[in-house]
Amino acid sequence: xxxxxxxxxxxxxxxxxxxxxxxxxxxxxxxxxWYRQNSGRGLVHLILIRSNxxxxxxxxxxxxxxxxxxxxxxxxxxxxxxxxxxxFCATPSQGGKLIFGQGTELSVKP
Amino acid sequence: xxxxxxxxxxxxxxxxxxxxxxxxxxxNHEYMSWYRQDPGMGLRLIHYSVGAGITDQGEVPNGxxxxxxxxxxxxLRLLSAAPSQTSVYFCASSRLPGLAGEGNEQFxxxxxxxxxx
Numbered sequence: 001x002x003x004x005x006x007x008x009x010x011x012x013x014x015x016x017x018x019x020x021x022x023x024x025x026x027x028x029x030x031x032x033x034w035y036r037q038n039s040g041r042g043l044v045h046l047i048l049i050r051s052n053x054x055x056x057x058x059x060x061x062x063x064x065x066x067x068x069x070x071x072x073x074x075x076x077x078x079x080x081x082x083x084x085x086x087x088f089c090a091t092p093s094q095g096g097k098l099i100f101g102q103g104t105e106l107s108v109k110p
Numbered sequence: 111x112x113x114x115x116x117x118x119x120x121x122x123x124x125x126x127x128x129x130x131x132x133x134x135x136x137x138n139h140e141y142m143s144w145y146r147q148d149p150g151m152g153l154r155l156i157h158y159s160v161g162a163g164i165t166d167q168g169e170v171p172n173g174x175x176x177x178x179x180x181x182x183x184x185x186l187r188l189l190s191a192a193p194s195q196t197s198v199y200f201c202a203s204s205r206l207p208g209l210a211g212e213g214n215e216q217f218x219x220x221x222x223x224x225x226x227x
Contacts, residue, residue, distance in 0.1 A: 033215065042114075042200055042218030043153075088152065090216075097143070097168065098216055102152035 005101050006089060012107040019076040021104040023089030024069075030092065032065055032072050037086045037103070046074075046087075079108045111136050116201050116219035123191040123226045131186040131222050133201030141204045141214055142184040143168070144176065146197040147221075153200065159184055160206060191226045198223050 007022045023032070031050045035043040049056045049065045049072065056063045062075040076083055086103045093099050117132045135142065143158035145168075155168030159178040173195060175187040184203075188195060199222045204214035 035216075040221075042220050043202075043216070044218070045215045048215060092214070097155060097158055098214065099155065099169075100145070100153040102150065 006087070006104040008104060009102070010105045010107070012109065013079055015079060015081055015108055015110050017079055017108075019079050019083070019106055019108070021074045021087050021106070023072045023074070023101055025072075025089075025091045026070065027091075027093075028067075032063075033090045033098070034061075034063060034072075034074050035088045035090060035100070037088065039085070043088065076106075079106075081108050081110045084108045113137065114201055114203050114217050114219035116199075116222050118222060119220065121222060121224050123188070123224065125192060125226060127188075127191050129188050129191065131188075131199055131201075131224075133184045133186065133219060134182050135184075135201075135203040135217070136182065137203060137217065138181060139203035139217070140181070140206045141216075142178065143202050143216070144174070144184070144186045145200045145202065146170065146195075147200060148197050156186065156199075188224075193226045196224060196226045 005024050013019055033048045034046045036046050037043045047058045047063050049063050060077045065072045084107050086105050088100050088103045090098045090100045114135045140161045144156040145153040147153050154170045156174050157176040159165045162178050162181050165176050165178055201219040202216040204216045
């Protein structure tokens with residue numbers, strides 16, 4: 001079964017707006033990762049947040065983690081048309097496995 | 111570095127045929143895995159390996175075999191293709207995760223789009 005579940009499944013915004021995607025997970029974790037997938041391509045790692053961190057920034061990306069609620073959010077500020085992609089959260093499982101959620105499909109309209 | 115490479119990029123099979131999807135990485139990563147991606151289902155883990163000679167099942171292993179004879183290569187074999195195996199297949203590799211919360215950032219190949227008729 002899926003460990004991480006993203007919300008919303010799809011998001012459409014205008015260029016310049018902020019985009020927020022949420023991820024919920026079921027079991028205790030020691031880190032959570034976010035990935036991006038452009039149409040027809042492989043996934044690319046964006047950012048990793050550890051369980052002892054509450055917030056992390058990377059350029060226009062801001063990730064938060066609330067271990068008490070078992071949830072994380074990814075915020076993309078001042079979005080651009082090039083940010084159009086699917087975004088996935090991933091959490092570790094035993095044996096080094098990463099379990100991915102179903103993803104949020106983001107569309108940024110120019 | 112080439113990173114993670116996958117061949118072929120596209121493949122069409124008939125039901126019952128067998129084939130091998132190739133995956134190779136040149137980053138000396140211990141961990142390698144295969145995922146399939148279907149519309150509305152996200153990525154589902156098929157098989158994974160934590161080192162040469164060691165493989166284990168993921169969420170959806172039925173109909174697939176893997177082996178890991180070298181650190182670099184992790185082929186995925188479809189034993190008898192079925193239409194339900196029509197999907198996009200991704201191979202990924204990473205270092206093994208650390209014990210103190212260091213994550214294993216995964217590097218993905220470009221994918222193989224498989225159609226089974």
